[in-house]
Amino acid sequence: MKHVAFIGVGAIGLPMAKHLVAAGLDVTAFDVSPTRLDEAAAAGMRTATSPEEAATDADVVVVMVATPQQLHHAVLGPQGVAAGIAPGACCVVMSTVGIDAVRAIDQALGERDVAVLDVPVTGGVAGAEAGTLTLLAGGEPATLARCTQVLAPMGRLAVCGPAVGDGQAVKLVNQLLCSVHLAAAGEALAFARALGLDPAAVLEIIGGGAAGSWMLSDRGPRMLAEDPPVRSAVDIFVKDSGLVAQAAEAADFDAALLDVAASRFWAASAAGLGRADDSRVITTYLGDTLASLDGTPAADPVHTAGPSKESGR
Structure with missing residues (x-):
């Protein structure tokens, strides 16, 4: 054994x-x-x-x-x-x-x-x-x-x-997509609310269609919940999107969508939501947080995420 x-x-x-x-x-x-x-x-x-x-x-x-x-x-x-x-x-x-x-x-x-x-x-x-x-x-x-x-x-x-390193490289591609999809899900549901729609109804209508994604289906309900349980912390995506950005820079690759998504995770962390569920990234679109998008977190997120909590994706 x-x-x-x-x-x-x-x-x-x-x-x-x-x-x-x-x-x-x-x-x-x-x-x-x-x-x-x-x-x-x-x-x-x-x-x-x-x-x-x-x-x-x-x-x-x-x-x-x-x-x-x-x-x-x-x-x-x-x-x-x-x-x-x-x-x-x-x-x-x-x-x-x-x-x-x-x-x-x-x-x-x-x-x-x-x-x-x-x-x-x-x-x-x-x-x-x-x-x-x-x-x-x-x-x-x-x-x-x-x-x-x-x-x-x-x-x-x-x-x-x-x-x-080959496993990490594939995981970085995975995390680029997860970061973008997660931020896009928050933006879309916040956009629905800005249009005067019921975000929950919109999620049900579009979640299974061509515009749907695993992140939208998984995180969408948690984005609409008042206080969702922490399944994966915001700071994990600060860390992971940072790793993707570092690898993209080393490869001389312009990951423009990743940069936009990463700014939202940094903003949520700067607003004190680093240990909150990563679905709280939606708050950066709702005006429910005082976070700015200047790329400066409230604390070093790679040290605040905790030693044994990996990301939920």
């Missing part, structure tokens, strides 16, 4: 790890939140006091944190994964952190004879709970084959390429 260390058992990480337990794998969890660790223990996992402790004797270490900075700290920082993981083991980065961040981890762990896979996910909390996430895998085929037993219980494996 494989021993799996799972670093980051948050809104998406915890249900992912639960599927590994259900598949009969031996799972040791670590999270900075004591509450999350209690939930992991209740689900049949062992718990650790540090990533280093969790990684000790693990065949596979899964890392599911929120940001590039958190990834670096969890793996290469004091009491990080690198201090405990054994040569010959595999580290699977399942966070959305961008190409450069995951390649830096690959280089550092490669010097310790640890293989790395780049497997960001899409499908959100609902997909994590149902075990239907799409796993965007980049890395050597032989390493991927070694880790299939661990990955398969969490969802559908989509092979993106043989290099670490």
